Amino acid sequence: MSEGNKSYRIHVVDLSTCIGCETCQEVCSFINNDKAFIKVYKVHGGIPVPLNCRHCEKAACMEVCPTLAIYRDESGAVLINPARCIGCKLCIMACPFGIPEMDPVDKVVIKCDLCSLRRSNGLSPACSAMCPSAAILYGSPEEVLKLAQSRVAERIARAKVLGELELGLKSWLL
Amino acid sequence: MASIGKRLWYLKKAIEIGTVTKRYPFEPTEPPEGSRGKPVIDFTKCIGCGACANVCTPQALRFIDLKEYKRLELFYGRCIFCGMCQEACPVDAIQLTKDFELATDDLNDLYVVIELKSVRCEICNKYFTTKRIILKINDEVRDVIEEIEYTKLCPECRRKESSTKLVGWRALG
Known part of the structure; x- marks a missing residue:
């Protein structure tokens, strides 16, 4: 059903960018009467996963x-x-x-209704609008795919640079 | 003088039609079409979801969580025969009958209690829903989802499990 439908939008959580600040959870409970529909779970001893309706x-x-x-x-x-x-x-x-x-x-x-009220006013869902590290993406499949591809390309480039340096660093930032 | 003629006319009419009233408590009477009486719960169909208790305006239906059992309690003394429970029931287990004569000398006659077995979550070991709901879900979800192992877990454990799995998938590629 995604093909040919111009108003189709997808909501993507980039787990490698998420810093686990729980801003999405707070902003969701703020606009939904103290009920957060997106919750950040810490798995494998601390990896943050913002989980909302898929x-x-x-x-x-x-x-x-x-x-x-x-x-x-x-x-x-x-x-x-x-x-x-x-x-x-x-x-x-x-x-x-x-x-x-x-x-x-x-x-x-x-x-979670992906903020249907905000969307009817032409805004994106509150979690993706407020995310400080832009880990929650919302938009048409083409847009989001483009963004995701550019991020992956950037990450590969950084990894390559680090691999070429071979400096034996104790602390790496990817 | 015309009134005597009128009276005779009435008398004739009355004899023609005969008796129309019934000696009600001593003679059985059939309620008219569409009249509403007490609701009857088919306990073989009830899945214990509690939707009827949610909509019951006079709180005649109560849904009580007894951990090992979920108990649905219907007290006819409070029932107003509104038919909301019949409308709400997702499995058509509640049907209104035409029986409206509920007078009794024992209060316990007015109670209907259904107890349904609960199931435990496989991870946290807490009781979370009735066995019949899980069987129904397994039946209906099979068309959409292939792996239905998740129905053995409670919603909170499902969240934790699925977020762990999401990270696992990412790590793989």
């Missing part, structure tokens, strides 16, 4: 929802219509990443 191409939550409350908008994001949600928590149990959460007040399931 907006899967084949979404298990969409498949199991009995009331068809979960749908995909024109930019490819998976959203929940709170008016249709009955709070059966089947999507929570179906999600391979354990992303959807129950709102204890409204008794509906809530999750």
Whole structure:
């Protein structure tokens, strides 16, 4: 469905650039009433992984929802219509990443909607806009791919330079 | 004088039509089409999701987490026959009947309790959902996702596991 759809956008987290500052988590909880939908997990003893809804191409939550409350908008994001949600928590149990959460007040399931309100005003999601190290990218697949390629090229070039120096440095910065 | 003629006309009409009222408590009566009575839960279909308890306005349906079991408690004394639970039930386990006569001399007759077995997370060993939900998810998700081993984990452990895996994939290439 990504081909031929001009409004299709992707959300990419560059794990090698992420510094684990948790700015995305804070800004997400700030705009979503103290509920962060992107959370930074420290794995393998400290590698930061900002985890939010993956907006899967084949979404298990969409498949199991009995009331068809979960749908995909024109930019490819998976959203929940709170008016249709009955709070059966089947999507929570179906999600391979354990992303959807129950709102204890409204008794509906809530999750990352890639800031649909901000996107309708022509802005990018808050996490990608605020990330200080530009680790969270949001845009059309071509744009993001170009950026990712340039980053990889830069990294390879740096590694080559370091390899050629062969100075026996104790401290390297890549 | 016309009133005598009128009265006779009424008398004739009454004899023609006969008795229309029923001796209700002593004679059984059929409620009209579309009338709503007490809801009945089919415990063979119920998966224990708690959606009915979420929508129940008078809180006649209550969903209680007893760790090893999830208990769904229906108290007919509070039920207002609104039919919200029937609308909400994702597996059509709740159906409204036409039975509205709930008078009883024992309060316990008005309770319906369903207890469903919970499953444990394989990593953190906490009870997180009912076994029937996991079976249903396994059934439905199989078309979309090939590996369904993750359904044995609780959502919090799934997050940790998947973030660990994401880093692993990156390290590989």
